Amino acid sequence: MIPAIQVDQVVKRYGGFTALAGVSLQIGQGEFFGLLGPNGAGKTTLISILAGLNIATAGSTTVMGHDVVRDYREARRALGVVPQELVFDPFFTVRETLTIQSGYFGLRDNGAWIDELLHCLDLTEKADTNMRQLSGGMKRRVLIGQALVHKPPVIVLDEPTAGVDVELRQSLWQFIRRLNQDGHTIVLTTHYLEEAEALCGRIAMLKRGEIVASDTTQNLLNRFSGCQIKLKLAPPGLPAELKPLLAQGGGEDCRLSLDGYDGVERVLASLRTAGVRVLEMEVAQPDLEEVFVKIMNH
Amino acid sequence: MSANANKLQTLPRAAALTGFTTLFYKEWLRFWKVNVQTVLAPVLSALLFLLVFGHTLRNSGDPYPGVGYTAFLVPGLAMMSMLQNAFANSSSSLMQSKMTGNIIFVLLPPLSHREFFFAYLLAAIARGLVCGAGVLLCTVWFVDLRCEHPLWLAVFALLGSAVMGVLGMIAGMQSNKIDELAAFQNFIILPLTFLSGVFYSMYSLPPFWQQLSHLNPFFYIVDGFRYGFFGVGDVSPWFSAGIVAVCLLALSMLTLWLVKTGYKMRH
Numbered sequence: 293m294i295p296a297i298q299v300d301q302v303v304k305r306y307g308g309f310t311a312l313a314g315v316s317l318q319i320g321q322g323e324f325f326g327l328l329g330p331n332g333a334g335k336t337t338l339i340s341i342l343a344g345l346n347i348a349t350a351g352s353t354t355v356m357g358h359d360v361v362r363d364y365r366e367a368r369r370a371l372g373v374v375p376q377e378l379v380f381d382p383f384f385t386v387r388e389t390l391t392i393q394s395g396y397f398g399l400r401d402n403g404a405w406i407d408e409l410l411h412c413l414d415l416t417e418k419a420d421t422n423m424r425q426l427s428g429g430m431k432r433r434v435l436i437g438q439a440l441v442h443k444p445p446v447i448v449l450d451e452p453t454a455g456v457d458v459e460l461r462q463s464l465w466q467f468i469r470r471l472n473q474d475g476h477t478i479v480l481t482t483h484y485l486e487e488a489e490a491l492c493g494r495i496a497m498l499k500r501g502e503i504v505a506s507d508t509t510q511n512l513l514n515r516f517s518g519c520q521i522k523l524k525l526a527p528p529g530l531p532a533e534l535k536p537l538l539a540q541g542g543g544e545d546c547r548l549s550l551d552g553y554d555g556v557e558r559v560l561a562s563l564r565t566a567g568v569r570v571l572e573m574e575v576a577q578p579d580l581e582e583v584f585v586k587i588m589n590h
Numbered sequence: 591m592s593a594n595a596n597k598l599q600t601l602p603r604a605a606a607l608t609g610f611t612t613l614f615y616k617e618w619l620r621f622w623k624v625n626v627q628t629v630l631a632p633v634l635s636a637l638l639f640l641l642v643f644g645h646t647l648r649n650s651g652d653p654y655p656g657v658g659y660t661a662f663l664v665p666g667l668a669m670m671s672m673l674q675n676a677f678a679n680s681s682s683s684l685m686q687s688k689m690t691g692n693i694i695f696v697l698l699p700p701l702s703h704r705e706f707f708f709a710y711l712l713a714a715i716a717r718g719l720v721c722g723a724g725v726l727l728c729t730v731w732f733v734d735l736r737c738e739h740p741l742w743l744a745v746f747a748l749l750g751s752a753v754m755g756v757l758g759m760i761a762g763m764q765s766n767k768i769d770e771l772a773a774f775q776n777f778i779i780l781p782l783t784f785l786s787g788v789f790y791s792m793y794s795l796p797p798f799w800q801q802l803s804h805l806n807p808f809f810y811i812v813d814g815f816r817y818g819f820f821g822v823g824d825v826s827p828w829f830s831a832g833i834v835a836v837c838l839l840a841l842s843m844l845t846l847w848l849v850k851t852g853y854k855m856r857h
Contacts, residue, residue, distance in 0.1 A: 396609050
């Protein structure tokens with residue numbers, strides 16, 4: 293099957309600065325893929341190259357098998373992009389915005405699909421409202437509608453929940469999950485790593501323009517197979533021999549990093565020997581945030 | 591919701607045409623929705639120029655035999671309005687879209703550089719013609735205006751608006767801020783327009799300034815347009831049309847290349 297997205301040795305340089313240093317990745321059709329990285333890692337540059345908003349210095353990129361430069365019409369028709377910034381055209385209403393965007397993609401008489409989109413995005417009542425009069429959350433939903441107006445098989449969401457309240461974030465993810473279930477390939481960049489962990493089947497992590505990790509979410513979590521133990525101790529607190537394991541805190545409230553669950557018993561034994569009473573204890577698996585921090589600090 | 595995600599339809603030729611017409615329609619709506627600012631205000635400005643200059647200079651002698659100063663002024667004012675508004679349409683649309691970021695709505699779809707170019711150009715011509723027609727409609731009642739060569743009139747109205755629409759695209763792509771665009775307007779467009787013979791015949795100038803006027807392409811646009819009304823001009827309309835057509839072609843080639851390379855838009 294043709295990959296939804298194929299990125300092959302893509303380099304992007306701005307003068308002496310290298311934003312992308314030979315990035316390669318493949319995203320299969322129907323995947324929910326996460327692209328993570330700190331600010332300035334190159335995520336938005338990579339998305340811009342995919343969308344034709346930026347031109348790579350070297351390498352090739354295809355969307356549904358169509359080269360984004362040579363075969364740009366088909367590549368762009370196959371791609372819907374929800375940009376990071378809340379951009380809008382203040383001259384138009386919500387319906388006009390969607391109708392015009394639909395026309396750019398060569399679609400006339402797209403009213404039925406636009407009505408369905410308005411309904412799904414809870415914008416039906418605002419259809420004839422000028423874009424300027426919408427709240428930030430509503431503008432974000434219109435941006436999603438614009439990305440979907442031509443029914444693209446691949447959808448890229450560049451930090452779609454930045455600055456969005458919890459309720460809207462939940463409803464957006466519900467909607468995007470449905471799109472994925474309907475067969476759309478979803479590529480997501482986000483700084484909310486718990487979202488990426490819950491939604492993405494596969495994740496790539498970018499650091500300074502290079503992919504430093506790319507695997508299924510579960511494999512990434514398993515790669516750091518250790519666990520953490522949160523302790524609340526009675527005085528005198530953590531004995532000196534356990535201090536090398538300290539991940540956070542110290543004294544009576546602390547968090548220790550262990551190589552595996554068998555380390556828990558060794559910690560408890562050390563505490564017993566030192567005569568320190570355990571008031572509270574919680575064993576936790578590492579989450580994506582910890583994996584992310586470890587990979588980025590590696 | 592049942593998005594037919596995996597069925598990519600082949601892009602028919604008609605779809606590309608729809609993309610182009612949609613972009614033109616959007617650009618048309620963009621200025622028509624604020625027509626008080628984009629059409630009525632320029633028409634009012636032209637009327638004020640006519641009132642002030644027409645009144646103060648009406649006894650300064652006929653610029654052409656049998657053509658009074660006020661009648662002479664009207665085609666110039668109409669063309670000035672066309673030139674300035676055609677420029678304003680494409681330049682402000684592109685610059686504002688870049689500034690606010692909504693340019694991506696035009697850059698993400700499968701529009702070719704030619705579709706992009708001609709849609710912006712056509713919209714600029716449309717606004718230029720609407721403003722020019724507005725000035726003529728409002729002033730024609732106060733002056734005895736002939737129309738000797740309607741075809742020349744139409745040719746220069748189209749060529750003038752087109753040249754300025756293309757120049758506006760270049761300025762809009764080049765400018766990232768309002769003051770950059772204002773500099774383009776105030777230091778290039780405005781002097782060239784005012785020194786193009788809108789308010790005077792070239793032969794009323796000293797020889798040096800007459801020679802200098804020949805280097806101003808806007809002069810040929812205004813003179814050719816005026817020829818369409820009175821059948822008299824400072825130079826031959828064929829020569830003027832040739833000069834303006836060459837300018838339009840050169841500027842269009844440059845702009846098409848800039849759009850194709852995504853100059854200051856796809857970066």
